[in-house]
Amino acid sequence: MGLKRTDEFRQDAVRIALTSGLTRKQVADDLGVGMSTLNKWITAHRDTNVVSKEDIGLAQENDRLRRENRIFKEEREVSKNRSGPQPACAR
Template sequence: MGLKRTDEFREDAVRIALTSGLTQKQVADDLGVGVSTLNKWITAYRDTDVVPKEDLGLAQENGRLRRENRILKEERDILKKATVFFASQKP
């Protein structure tokens, strides 16, 4: 029989999932719940005030910026490797 989670636990899990910048899998693993369970809680609490709209907007913007930063780092790493490769080529 599964452990009964309190409303407060579920609300905290949703708040963390929506604002932490972690993936839902990371949050679910950290909290010891299944991803599908976490998704159900997010759906149930999405339209409540568990996460103030302003905080949710900031979290979404942070997520967008993290993704953009990751892409820029990957592009930079590719350019560094290409520079090393071409510098090692003899004319």
């Protein structure tokens, strides 16, 4: 039988999973629990005050900014590759 986790541990795991910006797989691996276990905890604690509305809002904003940053980095790489090295006659 698996290790019995405290309710406090479960609540912390849910908070981390919902606000850290990490994937659930990463959180589960970091905490040493299975994905299905973490998902059950999230479902069970979703409607509780484990994560404040402010924390959820900040996590959503972080996700949006991470996506935006990734897009900017991709655009920068495309721009760099497009200009590339110039031929000797253009110098």
